[in-house]
Amino acid sequence: MGMESKFIWMNGELVPFEKATLHFLTPALHYGVGVFEGIRSYNTPKGPAIFRLREHVERLFASAHVLGFRDIPWTVDDIIKATKDTVRANGFTDCYIRPLIYLDGGGWNLNVDGGKPSFGIAVWEWGNYLGAEALANGIRANISSFTRHHVNVSMTKAKIAGNYVNSVLAKTESVRLGFEEAIMLDPQGYVAECTGENLFVVRRGKIITPSTAPVLEGITRHSIFVIAHDLGYQVLEQPVSRDQLYMADEVFVCGTAAEVIGLSEIDYRKIGDGRSGKITGEIQKAFHEAIRGKTAKYEHWCDYVG
16 A cells, blocks of 8 residues: 655644654654544545544544643644645545644653654545455455453543554454454453444344444444435444344444445355345445535535645
């Protein structure tokens, strides 16, 4: 995956790509003390637009608050502007956006207050995270041997960099076993989420998803709630057991990187007819039209770069 660009925004200024570097002793590198977001810009009939930019930046600041950062010298509006400036400076239309607040200049005593927050925003051109073929055919997943974080061990509502070691362990294991994605259970044994996506189950015309208690409150997840409701489907938040996945008519996952992808197989058990299902396809189509500014009632989700 090529991640090159012309510029990266670093602490208030656009820096040439090759000069956007950190010192080896930056504490965030050693301890994972940082928070980030994954955001996408899409080409639309009115030019490039960033999908739900304000909600993503607000969640980034909320993650920083949960981690314990204080006195961040930028506002939400500052970062919204900086994000657009970075996309514009690189001349991208369809691209992935990665803002990161990280502990810098101290913090070796394992205390956030011992360092200072620094801020960067990178952008790069990126297609679908799981591949174009997955859109039509779905992907294969398994139940990971690794459990999702306990809510009082690592804060599950914050996108904390160090938390994603959990996802790396699970995803690496699953890929080495021949699957494309891992499904993680919560500490009570119920379905939580995938390594970077929220999960939905379709059964008898109803859509079911785990409650937000053990999972990240995904912005794409919220978009799916709205779209599914507008399509006439009922979405329920309730515990989901592993065997309910096997008995589902359809299972799909969603996230900024993955967008909306069906699961064709879980633990060597075919889901439905082994392809992305009808309801998954309807939601997938509506979501793709929304992110590209083609649906008037969702256009407020598109923040135009200008």
